[in-house]
Amino acid sequence: MSTTTTDVHAHGGQDEHGEHNPHHQHHFATMEQQFDTSKLGMWLFIVTEILLFGGLFVGFGLMQHQYPREFIEAHEHLKQLIGGHLFPLYGSVNTIVLLISSWTMVMGVNAAQTNQQKKTVRYLVITILLACVFLGIKYVEYAHKFHDGLLPGIFYSHQSEDLIKGTHGYATFFAFYFMMTGLHGIHVVVGIVLLSWLAVRANRGDFNSEYYTPVDLVGLYWHVVDMIWIYLFPLYYLIS
Amino acid sequence: MSSHTETNTHGAGQHHGGPKIYTANLFALLFLTVLTIAAASFNFGSANVVIALAIASMKAALVALFFMHLVWDKPVNAIIAIAGFLFLGIFLMFDFIDVTSRVNFQPRNGPNMENATPAPDSMNPLKTPAPRPLDPAPAKAEEHK
Numbered sequence: 001m002s003t004t005t006t007d008v009h010a011h012g013g014q015d016e017h018g019e020h021n022p023h024h025q026h027h028f029a030t031m032e033q034q035f036d037t038s039k040l041g042m043w044l045f046i047v048t049e050i051l052l053f054g055g056l057f058v059g060f061g062l063m064q065h066q067y068p069r070e071f072i073e074a075h076e077h078l079k080q081l082i083g084g085h086l087f088p089l090y091g092s093v094n095t096i097v098l099l100i101s102s103w104t105m106v107m108g109v110n111a112a113q114t115n116q117q118k119k120t121v122r123y124l125v126i127t128i129l130l131a132c133v134f135l136g137i138k139y140v141e142y143a144h145k146f147h148d149g150l151l152p153g154i155f156y157s158h159q160s161e162d163l164i165k166g167t168h169g170y171a172t173f174f175a176f177y178f179m180m181t182g183l184h185g186i187h188v189v190v191g192i193v194l195l196s197w198l199a200v201r202a203n204r205g206d207f208n209s210e211y212y213t214p215v216d217l218v219g220l221y222w223h224v225v226d227m228i229w230i231y232l233f234p235l236y237y238l239i240s
Numbered sequence: 241m242s243s244h245t246e247t248n249t250h251g252a253g254q255h256h257g258g259p260k261i262y263t264a265n266l267f268a269l270l271f272l273t274v275l276t277i278a279a280a281s282f283n284f285g286s287a288n289v290v291i292a293l294a295i296a297s298m299k300a301a302l303v304a305l306f307f308m309h310l311v312w313d314k315p316v317n318a319i320i321a322i323a324g325f326l327f328l329g330i331f332l333m334f335d336f337i338d339v340t341s342r343v344n345f346q347p348r349n350g351p352n353m354e355n356a357t358p359a360p361d362s363m364n365p366l367k368t369p370a371p372r373p374l375d376p377a378p379a380k381a382e383e384h385k
Contacts, residue, residue, distance in 0.1 A: 043317045047324035054328040103266040106307045230299045234292035238280035
């Protein structure tokens with residue numbers, strides 16, 4: 001490797017230390033340019049994510065306008081009875097779990113930037129665990145809905161007095177609920193896969209202050225997942 | 241945007257942010273979460289949605305600026321992010337205008353309403369559901385005889 005890299009140096013493929021970084025691809029002038037290019041691409045992807053969920057949010061808004069009463073009644077089923085009051089316990093806990101996981105993620109990125117390999121791995125593993133906690137709570141929530149027949153579209157079969165059939169409002173609410181939280185959940189699963197990959201690589205010692213692009217970009221992805229939940233939480237669990 | 245007198249903005253151990261700022265940001269986010277839950281328990285009428293979305297946007301801004309490093313990043317990333325939200329805003333705005341300015345063209349008091357069935361549900365035109373309690377009752381046939 002070292003013999004071939006000297007050629008690359010001649011083409012300006014040199015970082016500021018005058019040594020060729022093994023992660024430096026030859027079509028980039030500097031490591032910084034390579035990093036900025038990757039980051040730019042990630043941000044463009046993030047915009048497509050914002051617009052993907054944006055479309056669903058617009059649809060949710062339209063249907064809430066169409067079925068205002070049904071949406072408010074149906075959202076009570078996302079809350080739990082605590083001390084005689086309905087409180088969105090699962091939703092609130094999940095919000096806090098995701099916020100903390102965003103913090104562990106950014107701490108992991110910081111550790112990678114400052115050559116703290118063990119810390120990087122530790123923070124990435126905590127982030128994965130928090131993501132699993134999020135999915136676990138989501139599973140409990142979904143299980144309740146499945147059990148109560150609060151399912152989208154033609155699968156809606158809720159029997160109790162409070163949410164009778166005869167209007168599509170309830171089924172529409174749960175269609176949006178499952179579609180949006182489900183798509184968000186898929187993003188969490190993808191995040192867990194990516195974070196696990198990072199943890200393995202970080203443990204192997206792939207990342208350092210010169211090269212931590214994957215940690216940084218997966219971090220950006222993870223924060224977007226958090227950000228989407230920041231909007232999902234008040235719209236589904238708190239609207240009254 | 242600072243001059244490049246120091247080694248590099250990235251890669252050479254010269255980093256902005258840091259654990260202290262991130263932790264402070266986390267506590268700010270947790271505080272806003274408590275605030276939005278507390279605000280939802282009061283009835284401000286239609287302002288509840290506005291308050292909830294305003295707090296959510298503040299939280300999203302905190303995440304984007306500090307956790308996603310936009311404050312310290314090259315401006316091009318912030319421009320892309322802002323452009324994304326801008327177009328989402330246009331999408332939402334035109335949608336809002338559409339919904340609030342709509343007129344129901346469904347004939348409700350025409351001459352041939354003798355055997356009128358409730359208007360089909362616009363979301364599921366194949367089924368004709370029972371009339372929703374909130375809907376105005378279909379015009380009585382007697383009125384037009």
